[in-house]
Amino acid sequence: xxALLDTNIIIHREAGKIVNQDVGILFRWLDRxxxxxxxxxxxxxxxxxxxxxxTVQTFMAKLGSYEQLxxxxxxxxxxxxxxxxxDVNRNDLNDTILVNEVFAGRVDILITEDKKIHTKAKKLxxxxxxxxxxxxxxxxxxxxxxxxxxxxxxxxxxxxxxxxLSDEFFNSLKExxxxxxxxxxxxxxxxxxxxxxxxxxxxxxxxxxxxxGNDENYHNISPIFQPKKRLKVGTFKVINNGFRLGExxxxxxxxxxxxxxxxxxxxxxxxxxxxxKRLIELMEQxxxxxxxxxxxxxxxxxxxxxxxxxxxxxxxxxxxxxRRGVFIVPIYPDYHTExxxxxxxxxxxxxxxxxxxxxxxxxxxxxVSWALEPHPKTGDLIIFYRTxxxxxxxxxxxxxxxxxxxxxxxxxxxxxxxxxGSVFPEPELIKMWQYKSIQPFILRFLYVYSFPxxxxxxxxxxxxxLKSVEDAPRGFKPISVAHFDAILNNTQxxxxxxxx
Numbered sequence: 001x002x003a004l005l006d007t008n009i010i011i012h013r014e015a016g017k018i019v020n021q022d023v024g025i026l027f028r029w030l031d032r033x034x035x036x037x038x039x040x041x042x043x044x045x046x047x048x049x050x051x052x053x054x055t056v057q058t059f060m061a062k063l064g065s066y067e068q069l070x071x072x073x074x075x076x077x078x079x080x081x082x083x084x085x086x087d088v089n090r091n092d093l094n095d096t097i098l099v100n101e102v103f104a105g106r107v108d109i110l111i112t113e114d115k116k117i118h119t120k121a122k123k124l125x126x127x128x129x130x131x132x133x134x135x136x137x138x139x140x141x142x143x144x145x146x147x148x149x150x151x152x153x154x155x156x157x158x159x160x161x162x163x164x165l166s167d168e169f170f171n172s173l174k175e176x177x178x179x180x181x182x183x184x185x186x187x188x189x190x191x192x193x194x195x196x197x198x199x200x201x202x203x204x205x206x207x208x209x210x211x212x213g214n215d216e217n218y219h220n221i222s223p224i225f226q227p228k229k230r231l232k233v234g235t236f237k238v239i240n241n242g243f244r245l246g247e248x249x250x251x252x253x254x255x256x257x258x259x260x261x262x263x264x265x266x267x268x269x270x271x272x273x274x275x276x277k278r279l280i281e282l283m284e285q286x287x288x289x290x291x292x293x294x295x296x297x298x299x300x301x302x303x304x305x306x307x308x309x310x311x312x313x314x315x316x317x318x319x320x321x322x323r324r325g326v327f328i329v330p331i332y333p334d335y336h337t338e339x340x341x342x343x344x345x346x347x348x349x350x351x352x353x354x355x356x357x358x359x360x361x362x363x364x365x366x367x368v369s370w371a372l373e374p375h376p377k378t379g380d381l382i383i384f385y386r387t388x389x390x391x392x393x394x395x396x397x398x399x400x401x402x403x404x405x406x407x408x409x410x411x412x413x414x415x416x417x418x419x420x421g422s423v424f425p426e427p428e429l430i431k432m433w434q435y436k437s438i439q440p441f442i443l444r445f446l447y448v449y450s451f452p453x454x455x456x457x458x459x460x461x462x463x464x465x466l467k468s469v470e471d472a473p474r475g476f477k478p479i480s481v482a483h484f485d486a487i488l489n490n491t492q493x494x495x496x497x498x499x500x
Contacts, residue, residue, distance in 0.1 A: 022133050022134075023133070025239070038067045048060075079100045086120060099124065102126055165185075170203075192206055204239045207235070207252060208235040228263040236249065238279065246278070258496055264301060308321040325377065325380040330385050333386060340384060343397045343450040382401060383479075398449040401445050406439075421444065449493070
């Protein structure tokens with residue numbers, strides 16, 4: 001298999017100092033999965049023009065570690081059309097030349113962080129062959145679960161004083177924020193959320209949150225904030241490693257906002273590093289928008305008013321409406337806590353789930369089913385029912401339906417659409433495709449809430465939600481709003497995420 005690497009990824013790799021830890025992780029996995037690392041003549045010329053002489057010299061000394069594509073493939077007609085539509089300068093055309101090598105089948109995949117390249121790939125119908133670093137790692141982990149011994153410890157809350165400031169993870173923060181060391185030491189007794197590599201203990205992600213009251217001074221933010229109760233995302237950094245840690249931390253941010261009943265969330269962030277641009281893009285997906293500036297930092301704000309919009313579920317997450325349909329859906333114990341780790345049962349050992357996998361961290365999740373209709377629709381609520389009999393079956397979790405996908409072109413299309421949020425690795429997904437004469441479908445949903453108290457099948461029967469043991473859900477079982485309210489009340493739920 002041949003992986004063509006974008007110029008910027010190679011520059012980051014061969015720089016004299018570590019400027020992007022994500023790239024180091026990428027190269028290790030390219031080697032482990034036995035991909036040839038390919039470089040295009042266009043990239044070689046671009047690197048030679050780099051003003052950093054040391055970077056150029058280092059690269060030229062290591063050129064032999066790449067497989068060079070010595071001849072450029074002529075632009076294919078559909079690629080020429082995309083170039084006419086989108087290219088405005090030489091750099092754009094160079095990017096198109098890279099995309100063309102994938103389109104022509106000369107290389108298997110292209111890895112790039114460039115948004116415009118990904119847009120071109122979508123127009124050409126080859127978006128499943130052009131990956132971000134994170135997307136490529138997710139693909140590898142799905143295809144080769146046997147290779148994944150890169151263990152990531154689950155999110156932990158630690159005091160600053162118990163976190164090593166000398167970890168290379170903090171280097172970029174020290175460079176961007178003069179006085180970061182002193183600020184960090186002043187926070188010795190404060191708590192932060194972190195994940196780390198189980199093998200070497202190195203930090204992979206870090207999040208610090210602060211609740212601010214109506215009297216907070218915002219004189220250095222323009223336009224100035226009006227008085228509100230806010231949650232400040234004080235420090236937020238995630239290394240790209242295929243484990244969807246950024247999405248996991250977005251969930252933590254929203255959970256804290258709900259608990260503290262804030263009106264707004266905001267973050268100040270630079271945008272000159274790839275890791276910062278990715279975080280901005282991630283936060284924009286979940287409703288943050290550009291507000292203004294704090295000095296040379298950009299300010300992004302998320303309104304946390306209790307509103308629901310069927311057309312923008314992520315932008316209004318985690319708020320839901322019970323005016324939509326509500327369904328109970330069964331999930332087997334073997335898959336329950338893998339897909340919904342925050343809904344772990346008291347009878348399960350947390351030690352079995354201390355290591356992360358992409359599907360555990362995702363807010364966007366995938367449920368695979370062969371169930372007959374009715375099927376939920378966008379915006380409908382789903383209550384997960386962990387099977388196990390009259391006393392051991394319990395309802396644990398609320399999700400909200402994004403969509404149901406029932407038609408796939410082939411098994412590769414099915415696997416690709418399941419890959420990012422399903423508990424199943426690729427070999428298992430292929431077996432599921434072949435399992436029955438009818439194709440499976442997938443329900444994509446957002447994980448919203450875990451019930452603080454679990455009620456079993458016996459209680460559901462007593463409440464009238466189920467008529468009897470034989471009425472246990474086997475597909476998507478619709479229930480009334482009254483029965484949904486009964487479940488909320490008896491699970492001792494905090495209903496602040498429900499808008500009506």
